[in-house]
Amino acid sequence: MAECRLEQSGRVLVVYLSGEIDHHEAARLRGQIDPRILSGDFARVVLDFSGVTFMDSSGIGLILGRYRLLRDLGGTLAVQGADPQVSRLLRLSGITDLVVLEGGAKV
């Protein structure tokens, strides 16, 4: 199971992800995150992976999809809190060229 907690501070939305992110869970997470992004005028969305215990390439798809959504809306996406396993996938995908990595993401 994966969960997400959304915290808004001004025009910044932080999405705290936790649990296991696979293809099944990514679809559920999208359904929770996207309506919130679309309902606000966010300059910046941060995906926080510090509570994630497993992730496959569906997590990369989740980041890419939100990156494209925010690009279309004129906002930016950042990723933080990636552990070594998640960081390895981020490196492998080349997504580090598109998305800002910060706060403990050792890529």
Next chain:
Amino acid sequence: MKPVNSTKISFVSRSSNEAYARGAVAAFIAQLDPTVDELADIKTAVSEAVTNCIVHAYPGVLGQIYITVSLFENGRVRLRIADKGVGIEDVARSMQPMTTSGGPERAGLGFTVMQTFMDSLKVRSKLGKGTVVTMEKTIARRC
């Protein structure tokens, strides 16, 4: 070489079974005392292969997915993940990074991840018959 131990599981291609598949494989492999990283690599590779079956082999329909896990004397693990789905027309092309027919939410990295996280990867596919993915990884002895 004959495996010293093996198990088979099969299940319906529902996405809710992705966690079951990697969890069941991980539970069986635990007897080799893998490191956290080795186990994470294998779970990720299983998750990718099973997701491919669900998304690509059985698009919009339910089918059966078959996993065989074989353990060998030297700590080698062989995973065979098979489906009887639509098959892959061009295996070499589908294995190129960032190639996907799965839509904008798929990264097209499944085979790249399997290749990177496992020691070897073989894909055999026949259109209309299905696909067999065979992967191996040797778990280092730590005593």
